Amino acid sequence: MERSSTTPGGSARREATRQKLYEAAVTLIAEQGFSATTVDEIAERAGVAKGTVYYNFASKSVLFEELLRHGVGLLTASLRDAAEKTAREGGSRVDALDAMIRAGLVFIDRYPAFTQLYVAELWRTNRAWQSTLMVVRQQAVAVVEGVLREGVANSELSEEIDVPLTAAALVGMVLVAALDWKSFQPERSLDDVHAALSRLLQGRVSGHR
Amino acid sequence: MERSSTTPGGSARREATRQKLYEAAVTLIAEQGFSATTVDEIAERAGVAKGTVYYNFASKSVLFEELLRHGVGLLTASLRDAAEKTAREGGSRVDALDAMIRAGLVFIDRYPAFTQLYVAELWRTNRAWQSTLMVVRQQAVAVVEGVLREGVANSELSEEIDVPLTAAALVGMVLVAALDWKSFQPERSLDDVHAALSRLLQGRVSGHR
DNA sequence: GTTTTTGTACTGACCAGTCAGTTCAGAAGA
DNA sequence: TCTTCTGAACTGACTGGTCAGTACAAAAAC
Structure with a gap:
């Protein structure tokens, strides 16, 4: 059967x-x-x-689709955990974003191949699993959007930010930085990479101000 | 012949x-x-x-490799132009980064298919054109790294930033945000998207401070 | 008259998916 | 305990189709 x-x-x-x-x-x-x-x-x-x-x-593509669902499920759960843990411990929303960045890095560190494959297929059009991808992408980005929205609501974040776009940009920042890390300077530590991205998130790039 | x-x-x-x-x-x-x-x-x-x-x-793959070189050549030139123009007009390095973000968006707006293809292939390993990709990637990222380094040198940017990693993160931020823009909310204007990313770059995300 | 393009036909390798048959693990009986 | 039975899980040779790359004679384009 x-x-x-x-x-x-x-x-x-x-x-x-x-x-x-x-x-x-x-x-x-x-x-x-x-x-x-x-x-x-x-x-x-x-x-x-x-x-x-x-x-x-x-079929071959069904195998692939289930693989996608499986992997993104792991990622989403891990992001949500990070956000909830921060909230439980009384951290701010920016702390939650920071924790999610770290969770993202940990995930990519553990499943680099999956991440690679996900990025490579995400923006393709006209493919059989297009709809699966959309669903699965939205799951992950939605977690980030949620935290951003909460931050705006309690005016911890500027209400001028564009939630969906900023969420996408943050995800992209982590994704690309991490893939670069793995591909081109794999000797660096996770903490190192996390620190660099954290600095970018919190606008501590400019020297003065 | x-x-x-x-x-x-x-x-x-x-x-x-x-x-x-x-x-x-x-x-x-x-x-x-x-x-x-x-x-x-x-x-x-x-x-x-x-x-x-x-x-x-x-062959088919030679066609593809030349396509890659051709496309990234356009992008690199456009980024360099943006940076140089800002410098000529007496802008700061942060202004230059901002101009490059815009140049990146303009490029993606004009050549969405190329961008898509580039992202999809960039992190693949074991492919015939792997070495071409590496070269071509470095060209583009190097422009951003250059501006960051200058910024650090004249202490306009914190000397604690990690230049290669931050460059990759910035590129990723623009890339992913732009692809999202094109794929999921194409009705938005370029200015809109640029404003959102600009805010992120300059750390104007937090409400206070 | 040289370069470039066309159109059609062909080859040989490769590959997704099939299916008749085999193995395995554990239940039912002795 | 050992044997037999059963259905689920697995096997791998095979098929039909697809596609990169070739061949080439004749026609455009320059």
């Missing part, structure tokens, strides 16, 4: 196989892109037969 | 054909990715025969 959808229930064995396939697919697709990655490669890297891929997923 | 390398010289007619091919390729690859775009499609969209593609470029 086949399943092949977003099935939470499933034997332990099956779940393990799916996990192996996710891991194989994420690195290969990050390196080469979706179309340049063959199902045979994914199966080989995961150490299973090609048929197993199709036993577990309806 | 064949040519098919980075040939600056070439008849006007040939140059026109190449231009048509660039334009066709850039939109198709931005939408679908490199591997999912066929040479037949590119030829058809450009309104030329398939043989013409191979008369003008050695």
Whole structure:
């Protein structure tokens, strides 16, 4: 009997196989892109037969879509956690943003391939999984937007800021800086990178003022 | 007689054909990715025969590499212009950064497909044109780094900033915000977007201080 | 008369998806 | 405990289609 959808229930064995396939697919697709990655490669890297891929997923693109959902789920949860923890501990909204920057960096540090793949596919148009991507993007950005809005509401942040645009810009700042970090100067520490971005967030770039 | 390398010289007619091919390729690859775009499609969209593609470029990936070089050349020139113009008019380095943000937005506004494609390919590893990308990326980021360094040198900017990382973060901020603008709220004006990013750059996000 | 483009046809490699058959893990019976 | 049975999970050779790149003769363009 086949399943092949977003099935939470499933034997332990099956779940393990799916996990192996996710891991194989994420690195290969990050390196080469979706179309340049063959199902045979994914199966080989995961150490299973090609048929197993199709036993577990309806198609190559379904595998990819579920991979996306899975990964962004992790990211969103981690951002939300960071924001809530800050709030619980009585931090300001700017502190929450800062904590989210760090959470983003930690995520990218742990799952660089996923991040790479996400960025590469996010702005493509005319692709099968377009709608999935939109949903999934909105989930992540919405967390940032939420904190910005709260900050504006309690006038901790200027009410002139453009919430959606600023949220996108912040996400972009972290994303690109982190990918650069991983690609071009991987020896640096997370704290280092975090400090640099924090400074930018809090406008401590200019010398005086 | 064949040519098919980075040939600056070439008849006007040939140059026109190449231009048509660039334009066709850039939109198709931005939408679908490199591997999912066929040479037949590119030829058809450009309104030329398939043989013409191979008369003008050695292969599909050579066409793509030259496209990259061509596009980033335009961007780099435009950033440099903005920085120099500001300097000539006696603006500060922060003004120069602001002008470069605007130049970046103008570029993305004019060549959204190229930008999309560039972002999608930049962090891929294991691809044929990897080295081309590295060179080309460095060209663009170097312009921003240059201005930051000058700012630090004349202590207009804090000497604690991390130049390469901050440059990457700024580029990312503009890139992602602009792609979001184009993809999700294209009705907004360039000035609007510029104002939001400018505010972020100058730390005018917090309400007080 | 030389360069560039056209159009069509072709080849050979590659690849997503299929399917008939095999293995496995654990339940039911002895 | 050991055997048999069952359905879920997995296998890998195979198929049909797609596509990069080639070939080339004839026509435009310069």
